[in-house]
Amino acid sequence: GAGVSQSPSNKVTEKGKDVELRCDPISGHTALYWYRQSLGQGLEFLIYFQGNSAPDKSGLPSDRFSAERTGGSVSTLTIQRTQQEDSAVYLCASSTPWGQPMNTEAFFGQGTRLTVV
């Protein structure tokens, strides 16, 4: 597709269950970001992938959170043993390096709204 695609758009899960959130970036974009946005709050950085470099995981809030990016394209954010405080919208974005023919901006997906009950 033309934009960043995230799935599922909504996810309700029981406390203690594991969840996987998926992000399909724009084709050719080498950078991929995950952010978390609680209701009415800002964009909390979680993790950043750039090409084949080691990801910047400095924003992951606990070891229950992990992410991978396979083949430099699709990314999966996994939250293990979900807690109620994990409830938020999880946004993925992708971008391409400066100097590439495509725009430099970060394009966001529509987000996955996670509700832990």
Next chain:
Amino acid sequence: GENVEQHPSTLSVQEGDSAVIKCTYSDSASNYFPWYKQELGKRPQLIIDIRSNVGEKKDQRIAVTLNKTAKHFSLHITETQPEDSAVYFCAASRYGQNFVFGPGTRLSVLP
């Protein structure tokens, strides 16, 4: 690492008035500064951006100014309209990579 601050956190203006949102950044190597608008329940979308080789950029009713020496940049919206009501995020990056976002400004345009 980069740190971006943004002020004010909330801003209310009368329709037709101007709105100004200010951001500061810490990394002097940052050279790309986009502004995103997020309407309620929607994804953030780019509205304007500026690179460090220019001091100002305008697009109709919106403009961004950059002061590299002071490491701050501002968003200016003139002739505000109700549809400008949203949350606005500034960001800083090096070469369009590793974006660091400000905490956001909730703008309300009052009719």
